[in-house]
Amino acid sequence: MMESEPIELPAGYMPSDDEPFMNERQKEYFRLKLLAWKEDILRESKSTLTNLQEDMGALPDIADRASTETDRSLELRARDRQRKLISKIDSALRRIEDDSYGYCEETGEPISLARLDARPVATLSLEAQERHERKERVHRDD
Numbered sequence: 328m329m330e331s332e333p334i335e336l337p338a339g340y341m342p343s344d345d346e347p348f349m350n351e352r353q354k355e356y357f358r359l360k361l362l363a364w365k366e367d368i369l370r371e372s373k374s375t376l377t378n379l380q381e382d383m384g385a386l387p388d389i390a391d392r393a394s395t396e397t398d399r400s401l402e403l404r405a406r407d408r409q410r411k412l413i414s415k416i417d418s419a420l421r422r423i424e425d426d427s428y429g430y431c432e433e434t435g436e437p438i439s440l441a442r443l444d445a446r447p448v449a450t451l452s453l454e455a456q457e458r459h460e461r462k463e464r465v466h467r468d469d
Contacts (some may be wrong), residue, residue: 336352336356340352342357347427354428357429357443358403360444367414368409422450431451434452436452437452439453
């Protein structure tokens with residue numbers, strides 16, 4: 328797909344079921360939403376790195392050191408989750424480019440706009456997601 332001119336979204340624009348699904352305005356809305364989300368995560372990551380580097384000072388008290396290590400461990404786990412989220416955001420941005428964004432990977436049906444607005448990286452419709460989770464629960468209980 329050729330890189331098209333970015334579209335100007337009207338102020339306060341919200342995707343609506345009254346317009347064609349995944350038209351250019353809806354795709355631009357979700358593209359901008361995903362890019363802003365990614366930017367926020369990257370900004371947080373930079374502040375975490377700065378904090379971790381500043382916390383490297385020697386703490387004489389063993390309790391302080393243990394507390395700092397626990398905080399650092401939690402922070403790194405959160406960053407790992409965010410790294411995975413960035414990968415999902417990048418994947419969603421690619422789907423916008425190839426026109427598969429907004430459609431359920433299992434059924435091919437449109438994912439509801441409300442679901443996409445709440446979870447812009449969603450790849451399954453709510454029904455398919457619930458089926459998937461039920462199946463997971465059944466296998467986990469085995």
